[in-house]
Amino acid sequence: MIVWEKIKQFVRGRYGNDELNRVLSFSALGLCVISMAVRFPWLNTLALALLAISLYRSLSRNTHKRTQEAEIYFGCRIKVTSFFSWQIEKWKGRKTYRFFSCPICRKHLRVPKGVGQVSIKCPRCGKKFLQRG
Template sequence: MKERFRRFMQGRYGLDQLYVGMLVLYFILLFFSRWFMPELMTGLMTVVILLAVFRMFSKNIVVRQKENAVYLRVINRIKHTVKKLVQKIKDLPTKRYRTCPNCGVTLRLPRKRGRHKATCPKCQASFEVKIRF
């Protein structure tokens, strides 16, 4: 039986990170379908699971790889943004974040009350920073 399935799957795309993401989305929809619009959620869940199975059995490997690459770019961008936000929250007691008015780079400055001169490490522009608390 395993050999028959292995031969059937030969030349097909199989599982990837987008497939796992679609399963996670399916279970999230399943969780919320108990409280919010069960008919709509059931329809969305059906579409998600059918699309995931279609992708898994697809023989168009190049297109499936491109879809997965786009998904990974988006997910990595989200992870990076969340990581920066968490770091900013952790640094809140000791650091302040300001943007350079010249080039727009975010600078991490020590939290000292009053007016200070800051120099951007990227464009070397000097500007005044006011930290209130």
């Protein structure tokens, strides 16, 4: 029980685990698997570096800085996932819609194909413009 108390005392006030740490750890695992197949030694070094960063973040007492890093990660993740979901939506509707972005706020918009030139009001910024459907 003394060991357990020492462990509890050691982890008290530490940042702990979050999604960024899990992504770093699974990326390191993936790099290890890839490096076994292609035999690039620098991939193992990169995997070790990712694991070291993950461990450092978990044991860090600077929770404010770790939270900021996690927010940056979530911002990047949202941009990447929205980009790919937009590409999938464009691919699925490529025969029935014409896709474009608002010239002011860059919101993704679509109009049915074959309707000719239509006047569009952006739902986000309210800008009106003409677009060929």
